[in-house]
Amino acid sequence: MTQKLLLVDGHSILNRAFYGMPDLTNAEGLHTNAVIGFLNIFFKLLDDENPDYVVVAFDTSAPTFRHDIFKEYKGTRKPMPQELHEQVPLLKEVLDSMGVRRYEQPGLEADDILGTLAKRAEAQGMIVTLVSGDRDLLQIASDNILIANPKTKGGQTTVERYHTQEVIDEWGVTPEKFVELKALMGDSSDNIPGVPKVGPKTAKELMQTYGSIAGIYEHVEEITKNAIRESLKANKESCDLSYTLALIKTDADFELPWDSAKRVNYLNENAYKEYKRLGFKRLLSKFSEEVVNNAFASLETAFTGGSSKNSGFGNGSANNNGTDVANSSNDGFSAGSGFGISEGSSAKGGSSDMNCDLEIENILRNVPQKVDVTSVTSFDEAQKIIQEAKDYAKGHDDRFIGFSVIEDSKDAEDFIGLGISFENGKAYFLRNTEKFTAEYAGKVLEDLSKDCRLATFDIKNTYHLFTPYEIDSKKAKGNFDILIGAYLLNPLKDDYTPEDIAGEHLGRMMKSYKERFGKRSLKELIEVPMQMTLDLGIPMPEEDTKKKSKKAAAPEILPEDALKQIVEYAGEVANTAMHGAFILEKKLEDAKMAGLMQEVEMPLSYVLYSMEKEGIICRRDALKDYGDKLAGRIAELEQNIYKEAGEEFNINSPKQLGVILFEKLGYEGGKKTKTGYSTSADVLEKLAPEHPFVRDILEYRGLAKLKSTYADGLADYIESDNRIHTVFNQTITATGRISSSEPNLQNIPMRTELGRAIRKVFVPRDGYVFADADYSQVELRILADMCADEGLLEDYRSGKDIHRATASKVFHTPFDEVTDTQRRNAKAVNFGIVYGISVFGLANDLGISREEAKGYMEGYFLTYPGVKAYQEGAVAFAKEHGYSITTFGRRRPIPELKESNFMRRQFGERVAMNAPIQGTAADIMKIAMIRVFMRLRKENLKSRLILQIHDELLIETAPDEVEVVKNLLTEEMQKAADLKVPLIAECSIGKDWFEAK
Template sequence: MASKLLLVDGHSILNRAFYGMPDLTNSEGLHTNAVIGFLNIFFKLLDEENPDYVVVAFDTSAPTFRHNIFKEYKGTRKPMPAELHEQVPLLKEVLDTMGVRRYEEPGLEADDILGTLAKRAESQGMIVTLVSGDRDLLQIASDNILIANPKTKGGQTTVERYHTQEVIDEWGVTPEKFVELKALMGDSSDNIPGVPKVGPKTAKELMQTYGSIAGIYEHVEEITKNAIRESLKANKESCDLSYTLALIKTDADFELPWDSAKRVNYLNENAYKEYKRLGFKRLLSKFSQEVVDKAFASVGESGNTNAVDAAFNAASNEASNAADPNGIASNGEAIKGAALDGVSFDKASAGAADTSNLNTKSSSTGNIEEAGDNQDEIIINLLKQVPQQIEAISVTSFDEAEDIIRKAKEYAAGNNDRFIGYSVIEDSKDPDDFIGLGISYENGKAYFLRHTEKFTLEYAGKVLEDLSKDCRLTTFDIKNTYHLFTPYEIDHKKEKGDFDILIGAYLLNPLKDDYTPEDIAGEHLGRMMRSYKERFGKSSLKELIEVPQQMTLDLGIPMPADDDSAKKSSKKSKKALEPQILPEDALKQIVEYAAEIANTSLLAAPIIEKKLANTKMLDLMNDIEMPLSFVLYSMEKEGIICRRDALKEYGDQLTGRIAELERNIYKEAGEEFNINSPKQLGVILFEKLGYEGGKKTKTGYSTSADVLDKLAPEHPFVKDILEYRALTKLKSTYADGLADYIESDNRIHTVFNQTITATGRISSSEPNLQNIPMRTELGRAIRKVFVPKDGYVFADADYSQVELRILADMCADEGLLEDYRSGKDIHRATASKVFHTPFEEVTDTQRRNAKAVNFGIVYGISVFGLANDLGISREEAKGYMEEYFKTYPGVKAYQEASVAYAKDHGYSITTFGRRRPIPELRESNFMRRQFGERVAMNAPIQGTAADIMKVAMIRVFMRLRKENLKSRLILQIHDELLIETAPDEVDVVKSLLTEEMQKAADLKVPLIAECSVGSDWFEAK
């Protein structure tokens, strides 16, 4: 059987992948979409073609012979986008680690290398597949040489394939004659001139009629079209030059032994390490378990220098870039002081933890606080001490566990700035699902204290609570471990508190979609760590330990008594007994996983803390984010009562109205159709009913909200459709969806997410209560199903126009400051000035327009956006904005300063020092840069609002706790706080709620919080 050769045009396929994949960056800030897209195509081709030999060819920057004969060759090409350019060396590095043979030669284009190798292989009896996005290579096609042209769109790749016949079918000429076709019609992408007036259609007709360029010129006088005939006669030299430029060399002089291109296992250990380092998570699943195991086994005991450099560069920012943007963060100290006023959290020092006495096998890790100006050097030195492999010790003896805990306390005693890393391994907060506690206080060593009859969840919590008094506990996602213990600093003074490496990593890079222990290990320690999925697959830990008795005993988990409950338990999960669910080394994997998280937390905490200090975000971490984590845990634990009966009634009400709307819609349409089908709805609206404004796409007419919103004022039918959409979403999301989240205590315990949004805002999930509707009466009615416990009421307070007040503070525009200080309705005051109307005579329409401008300015709205929002012309919207900026010139100055600062530094900054990276400002795409400018204007405002709310939550929570009140903070939504209030505490809660919210920041204008009380959330709001 003939050998098969796969040839790949490196630059061409990388370019195709870049434009076919969404923009992606990894933790180091490198753009990776083109490389990932290239690899997707590459692996697809390997599967389909199954080649014996593989070569990837690249162009070089050196001029080729074509440039020597025509200096303007490829002269019209735009420069490669920076986001793509940086991925060329990255792809080459990745291919090298995989062991893929790549080749480039100064003076030759990749096409010449590929053409030569293809014809050379064909002459030696090989079958060839040549992969390129360049149609020039169709001239190389033959019965033995396949030209594969990949097309990537939306991350999906298809391949068009050409042998000799396919070229003839599509172009009407043989592959050998395709170069003549190109010589005639030219190629604007390569700046090959061709013959003027001869396009693809004419060129094909001429070639099919006369067979060749020579034949065309032999019969040129027979050509009936004067313009074509005269152009051919006048441009013979251009045609000949174009032929020379377009002709791919198939006899280039270079040596490439086939043995060097022999296909090997490209999914090898080195490739795995590189994919892991670069964050190619989805591609990691391609590696075999054997390769993964070997990759980890091959990692030495000392850190890898390249990994250390990558880890340092990934998250470390220049301390010199921390200056405030033209006074944008001028109130930082005042607000930080306000955040701690009357609260037991002490302001932490800017230094990182003392790690000088870590019991390392090698030298000391050093004391960061003594570093002075050598901060970066200290971090690098710490990174070099990080071992790639750690000693994970499983402990089942209670006496041995006690001895380890004693040693940990001795290590921490009198050194309350020392870190001890820990991990809690469980499947839920049910004590029966507690598996064990990981603990690490030595470099390169960690213990897993297994769940036994004596070492219970309660005992593990007591251990952590005791350690919290004398040291700084650190882990990944500390909020999910607070059910074990209360950190000492919550109720007592402590110089430095506990530390969450998840939150720290988030602050350093808030743009990531996800954060995992292995990500943090790689980014901040240069350590390779197996992910949960790599260790346990799709199985839960509970499935791994719900196994026959012997395995259960090996894990140190007591068997239940031999009674009915035990029998029921044994039947609970037949799947867990299946051999494929239970890895032979399940216990070993659990122990290693717990140990790695604990040790990674121990070593990453001081490094992340130092990076936070370098970026001036350590106060933000210590004073706000860490105490907030306990506040959020407490709110999740409390939950909010949701009445099932009221929820059902609400659903029934929606069902009735939805049915009524359906009848109205079908009657107006004259037929029944699927209202939820955009395609069917589009036909009804724009064809049957003949409404104007239809925008037809490949899949039919667009029926998006913005399209329907424009039609609704003139067409009641469209209003019904919009209401139908809103109500069906309400029913599915809330009336039906919320019921699944009501637990046995009749409460919904939503999860508050602290590390999701780039601006720092808190979000919620399971379910998302942040999106509770407010715009429509029926939407707001959902709040009636949320009630306090018997005898209690809800106290609800929210900020009034907090983002606009922050804008006034940041821009310091005297006119805007005066409007707020006067206590006037800000939107009416704005309308009065912008529309030159006496305050008392401002109409409702003018006020509404002014409100749209006010809030639009906060979000960096464009003239086009404002025109759409208000349904006015662009000229009118432009006039509104120009008048606004004339009225409040400080706002425009603030926006310009914010954008300039972000362009200079690469990030925006809030009053509290929170950074929001804005890589879009440096992208080549104009629309992306414009988006970046809007972010630069808005992020400092929105981020500061988020920080103020967090400070307010801490202050309110601590007041309730310190005054030993029965009332509890249970919910936060955007600018709103909700307290389940005891009947005898209503007045004090209303007072402290508004007081602490208004004291959360010291702005140039007053912060206003308005509080109300009600028997349910609807009434309270």
């Protein structure tokens, strides 16, 4: 059987992947898009070609023989973007972990290596596929050598394929003559000069007419075009030089035994570990279960310093009697006190980053890869372990008890067990038994919370079992959520998992929940499946055996294996939480965010849990009526649109709508793309003022979205108590703002009257009312505080309408004579400045010329020079440190500031201006929520905080507590921060959310 060789041009394909994939970075901050794109192409090629041998060739930085004969060779190439440059060694590391044969040699280009290997293989009877984005290699094509040219766009890869005939069809010459074609027309990317005035079309015509360069020069006087003829005659040396530069060597001097390139299982254990380390999550699914298991089985299980009974981290470690013993390797690592909310934060990090890194490195040496987990079913043994944990951690702020709750749902009957860890590399899984129930586990956690510090992943998801002690009582330091800690240190990640945190902060590799269990129910996995037959050696009740086929399939995972996986997972999460909490807190202290963690984010997690538990009543009947009303107006708009268009068409089809607007009706401003005319919102909004037809379409779109998202969509989330229990997300946004999902109530519309009407379906419980308060222009007030511009501060302190005051100064108009248009424009500038808006953006927003917008912004900065100084300072700080910082110390990394792409850097500068303001607003709202919640709880009121939307808080208020709640709500919101200008919160009361707002 004929063998097959796959050759890959490493740099070329990596470059194609870089520009074809969106920018991606992993937890370490490494750019990974090119490597992931390369691997996507690589695996597709393996599937398509099924080769026996594989080689990936790379260029080196050393000069080649081509540079020796022409120093300017490739001299016009721009430097490789830094984001791509850093991925070259990364790709080589990945290929090495996979066992892929790669080759490079100083003095040779990858093309020469590939060309030589291709011809060697062909001579030995092999079939070759050579993959490169460089068309130079078409000269190597033959009936046995395929040149594959992949193109990647939007993450999708297609491959153009060339044998001899395809080269002839496209270029009009054989592969052997393709190099002569290039010698004539030159190549600007490689700085091969070619013959001036001879482009691709002319070169192709000349080669087809005369057959070769030699033939062209033999008949050069016959060429009728004077300019071409004279250029050929004058540039013969350039043509010969170009031929030499373009000719790929097929006899390069190097040895590469085919056995070294034999295809092996590239999805092996080492590759899995490397993919896991680099965060290639989507590619992990390619690995077999056996490889994954072997990868974890191969991890070192040795413990530093022996069994390390009770050897937690801190100033010392407790022995079996609970007394302190010296531990020199951990001396000096006790947690610091952090900062109070009123103290703010310095701009710099904490003490020396190097010292912190060395401390953490010393600690990590003691963290084992493998966790020894013991399953416990004895109630007495479970109590003993709990007491040991308490003895170890009680009274020690720098010791954590890690825990994990394993359950299929928050119903008590779905509780499976509690993972607990307080020893180095050791954990216990306390299984659900008749005595050790969900309720008992909650009491255990509550009791431990009183005297110790608990640590877990996603603590909000465990509060249904217990109330943390520090919510109602004073405690120096409370519990710790490693999810929130990891988020604060890197708020740019898409998601956070226990295994991510273990890998990034502990250097530990963990199997993910999905890798272990997929989407299967845990309780079903550990219970004996009813379809199992006697063939598996498990007896079944007689009534069940009659119903089941004797050929019933065995389950994918046997109960004892599933239980083993559950025990391991519970213990690993608990142990990772214990170790991770200490490491993360240390890093947060160094970043001056320990106070933010303990005094804001951790208390907030319980506030959000309480709000989720309470939920908000949504009237089904009112929601249906609202949907019917929308449907009626949508139908009316449909008929109006069809009438104006003169035909019925799919209004939701951009392609059909584009034809109607710009061809049939002849509206100006159509932007044609590959798929038709653009009918995006910004295009339609420019047409709307002059065309009622377009206004109808915009209204139709808005109402259709309202109906699908809210009128129809919300109904699915109303539970048996007639309430919607949205999920509040604390670790999603880069700026620290809270978001919500299932459903997303943060996007409840406010711009249109019909959109606002959706709030009428949300009502309080019988007899209660809603108290709704929101901040007035909180971000603008924060800007004034941060820039300390005396004019802006005075405008706020005077209590004047800030937009009218700005218009008065910018447009040099007496305050009382400012027009509505002037105020509207000033408002756009005020809010635009907060978001670092550009002249172009402001012009678009206001529908004015760029010159006019530029004048507005220049006038604004002349009026308030402190604002410009703040913006420049914020950008300079972010460029120096790599992150922005809020008043309360929250950091927002801005890697875009270092990118080579100009547009991305500009985006980074806008983020640097805006993130401190938005982040401070988020912090203020969080502090306000905590203060309001604690006041309601402390004063034992019946009223409950149930919703937070942007700058707004909603309380379901008992009728006899209305005045108390109104005062409490505004008072605590206004005291949430001490700014140079007053924080204003305005409260109103209503029988539904619409009326309250």
